[in-house]
Amino acid sequence: MHLIFLVEKNERLERLLNEEQDKPMAHITIDADRCKGCYFCVEYCPRKLITISKQHNKQGYFPAEFLLEKEDKCTGCSLCAIMCPDTAIEVYK
Amino acid sequence: MNKVYGRPATLKDTPTHFCPGCTHGIAHRIVAEVIDELNIQDRTIGIPGVGCCVFLYHYFPIDVFEAPHGRAPACATGMKRVQPDKVVFAYQGDGDMAAIGTSEVIHAANRGENITVIYVNNSVYGMTGGQMAPTTLLGQQTTTSPYGRNFKTDGYPIKMAEMLATLEGVAYSARVALHKPKYVLQAKKAVKKAFQMQLDDMGFSMVEMLSTCNTNWRVSPLEAIETVENEMIPYYPLGVYKERTGKDFL
Amino acid sequence: MSDRVLTKGNIALAEGAIQAGCNFYFGYPITPQNDIPEYLALNLPKKGGVFVPAESEVASINMVMGASASGARAMTSSSGPGISLMQEGLSYMGGSELPGVIVNIMRCGPGLGGIAPTQGDYNQAVHGGGHGDYRNIVLAPASVQEMFDFTIKAFELADKYRNPAMVIADAMVGQFQEPCRLTPQSPVQEFDKPWALTGCKGREPQLLKSLYLGPGEQEAHNMDLKEKYDLVSENEVLYETRYMDDADLMIVAFGTPARVAKTAIGMARKEGIKVGLLRPQTLFPFPEKEIGEYSSKTGKVLVVEMNTGQMLRDVKIAAHHDAEIYFYGRPGGGIPYPDDILAEIKKALQ
Numbered sequence: 264m265h266l267i268f269l270v271e272k273n274e275r276l277e278r279l280l281n282e283e284q285d286k287p288m289a290h291i292t293i294d295a296d297r298c299k300g301c302y303f304c305v306e307y308c309p310r311k312l313i314t315i316s317k318q319h320n321k322q323g324y325f326p327a328e329f330l331l332e333k334e335d336k337c338t339g340c341s342l343c344a345i346m347c348p349d350t351a352i353e354v355y356k
Numbered sequence: 357m358n359k360v361y362g363r364p365a366t367l368k369d370t371p372t373h374f375c376p377g378c379t380h381g382i383a384h385r386i387v388a389e390v391i392d393e394l395n396i397q398d399r400t401i402g403i404p405g406v407g408c409c410v411f412l413y414h415y416f417p418i419d420v421f422e423a424p425h426g427r428a429p430a431c432a433t434g435m436k437r438v439q440p441d442k443v444v445f446a447y448q449g450d451g452d453m454a455a456i457g458t459s460e461v462i463h464a465a466n467r468g469e470n471i472t473v474i475y476v477n478n479s480v481y482g483m484t485g486g487q488m489a490p491t492t493l494l495g496q497q498t499t500t501s502p503y504g505r506n507f508k509t510d511g512y513p514i515k516m517a518e519m520l521a522t523l524e525g526v527a528y529s530a531r532v533a534l535h536k537p538k539y540v541l542q543a544k545k546a547v548k549k550a551f552q553m554q555l556d557d558m559g560f561s562m563v564e565m566l567s568t569c570n571t572n573w574r575v576s577p578l579e580a581i582e583t584v585e586n587e588m589i590p591y592y593p594l595g596v597y598k599e600r601t602g603k604d605f606l
Numbered sequence: 607m608s609d610r611v612l613t614k615g616n617i618a619l620a621e622g623a624i625q626a627g628c629n630f631y632f633g634y635p636i637t638p639q640n641d642i643p644e645y646l647a648l649n650l651p652k653k654g655g656v657f658v659p660a661e662s663e664v665a666s667i668n669m670v671m672g673a674s675a676s677g678a679r680a681m682t683s684s685s686g687p688g689i690s691l692m693q694e695g696l697s698y699m700g701g702s703e704l705p706g707v708i709v710n711i712m713r714c715g716p717g718l719g720g721i722a723p724t725q726g727d728y729n730q731a732v733h734g735g736g737h738g739d740y741r742n743i744v745l746a747p748a749s750v751q752e753m754f755d756f757t758i759k760a761f762e763l764a765d766k767y768r769n770p771a772m773v774i775a776d777a778m779v780g781q782f783q784e785p786c787r788l789t790p791q792s793p794v795q796e797f798d799k800p801w802a803l804t805g806c807k808g809r810e811p812q813l814l815k816s817l818y819l820g821p822g823e824q825e826a827h828n829m830d831l832k833e834k835y836d837l838v839s840e841n842e843v844l845y846e847t848r849y850m851d852d853a854d855l856m857i858v859a860f861g862t863p864a865r866v867a868k869t870a871i872g873m874a875r876k877e878g879i880k881v882g883l884l885r886p887q888t889l890f891p892f893p894e895k896e897i898g899e900y901s902s903k904t905g906k907v908l909v910v911e912m913n914t915g916q917m918l919r920d921v922k923i924a925a926h927h928d929a930e931i932y933f934y935g936r937p938g939g940g941i942p943y944p945d946d947i948l949a950e951i952k953k954a955l956q
Binding site for chain 2: 630632656657660661662664665668669671672673674675676677678680694695698700734803804805806808809811812813814815816817
């Protein structure tokens with residue numbers, strides 16, 4: 264189930280990268296398996312666009328998860344990525 | 357869309373051994389970003405101390421030398437004297453620098469060795485399970501101060517950034533924190549300044565980074581952030597304690 | 607005009623280091639070796655070298671380590687108490703396979719001891735004061751000339767085997783003056799150091815460490831080190847023999863006692879006593895084979911040391927199982943006179 268979720272996300276990213284119109288301002292990806300669940304990103308996203316996944320990752324942590332349905336609110340401020348001790352977050356603008 | 361933030365080139369894509377919420381990960385990343393920005397990766401040699409920092413070589417694709425506990429500034433001295441054209445940095449924890457290696461760092465600083473020291477201060481000996489360190493706060497409970505640090509028997513926590521700033525050989529001594537985004541950005545500026553001091557041959561540079569150790573503090577990562585804000589910063593004020601602007605050697 | 611000069615052991619050693627291409631000295635003063643850092647402070651900068659007066663012996667050995675890791679020939683010098691402080695560094699150098707030359711001009715101990723000559727640091731040098739399965743290569747000069755020559759040899763062996771090399775001499779050899787040639791007998795050997803940390807431009811990043819946590823890694827590393835030490839033992843033993851062809855008693859001694867023994871042997875031979883000398887010049891590797899062979903011929907061995915019996919144990923291990931081992935030791939600044947040794951020779955041959 265976890266695998267399907269990741270594939271969905273990538274397909275969406277592909278579409279986002281290729282579409283010209285109605286592009287959201289920014290987008291982040293979180294490497295779920297690299298995340299150790301410290302939740303600094305959850306705390307520091309000024310728009311509260313990151314939540315905690317209900318599905319644990321390979322290491323047993325419940326990783327942080329970007330709320331795709333709210334991604335149009337993401338400004339690419341990168342505070343999440345700046346605070347991630349595991350460099351699990353990439354920011355796209 | 358373009359990627360505007362990601363892994364710096366001087367940080368390997370290797371999962372780290374650090375605990376969840378340990379700001380060593382942030383410290384590593386900002387040092388790597390600075391090395392990228394200054395374009396010095398292929399002439400930089402890193403010398404970690406002993407502690408959680410010891411695995412620096414797993415994460416930085418640069419030449420790395422493993423020094424004995426506390427001795428990194430002395431090894432860095434030997435290295436920099438042989439290769440003054442290379443960038444040599446030590447990366448130490450508070451056990452390494454403020455306990456066993458205090459003599460080595462003070463004298464390297466006093467001689468004005470043209471090296472950079474990154475000092476990660478989380479107020480405990482992390483790797484060995486959270487024992488009291490010279491940097492442990494008064495009243496702080498650790499595995500070897502179960503009744504809380506008491507100034508009568510244990511002394512006061514030691515302030516390295518201030519102490520080193522009193523030495524003439526020091527070009528840059530600053531204290532930053534890694535627990536909130538604006539502080540992380542300031543920390544990166546300080547690290548860049550420190551490395552630039554070395555590139556400009558100005559003398560010894562040091563950046564003390566107040567860091568979390570939530571595992572040994574027995575709190576959650578987010579609670580550890582509050583600890584840095586409410587307990588560490590009041591005792592260890594952030595700021596630049598020394599910044600040499602010209603080569604004003606006596 | 608001869609190219610020989612009259613100089614002190616410590617000075618000859620320091621000049622030997624310069625001629626061996628040592629460009630980096632890091633050290634802290636301690637009696638009776640201060641001539642060495644003082645000579646180098648004056649003369650290294652003249653050759654473009656670097657002299658750093660370190661704040662302690664702990665710092666000194668770590669600076670040597672850093673310089674060595676950068677590919678340079680680096681050295682430090684001290685006496686027993688300072689060498690004790692260097693044991694951690696020596697172990698790390700052994701484990702990381704780093705060359706370096708460490709000089710011990712031995713004073714009496716234990717503890718603060720005294721400043722008179724002794725050989726009380728044999729165990730510290732040869733059987734290692736540092737932790738773990740490593741060995742120091744140990745050279746033991748007995749003359750001012752050997753202080754010069756063996757220092758050069760120490761740099762060569764250290765580089766050849768990527769291992770720390772010690773030159774140990776009692777304070778007498780450090781302080782007395784003799785004529786010597788201050789030029790190398792043969793061209794100084796150099797070795798490439800592709801492993802040195804010089805910045806990863808144009809190559810893969812490199813690492814020098816002694817930490818091995820993966821399963822089986824540390825054991826494999828220790829076995830590699832052991833093979834290296836076996837190679838050292840096969841190839842680098844140095845010793846000198848005198849009058850051993852017909853000897854009924856073999857004296858085994860190094861450093862000053864060996865010099866005194868030579869005089870005693872001369873006196874004994876005049877009286878028709880057939881005694882000879884085997885003088886180890888390397889203490890690791892130790893001339894075990896030679897001691898075994900000679901002791902089986904003589905049947906009797908007299909070990910003379912300026913301590914209470916340290917090389918004695920290695921001689922006992924190496925000697926033929928039927929050989930009788932005698933010991934004459936003078937610790938704490940006591941120096942044997944020829945008459946003393948002659949008396950011991952006679953006692954042993956009774």
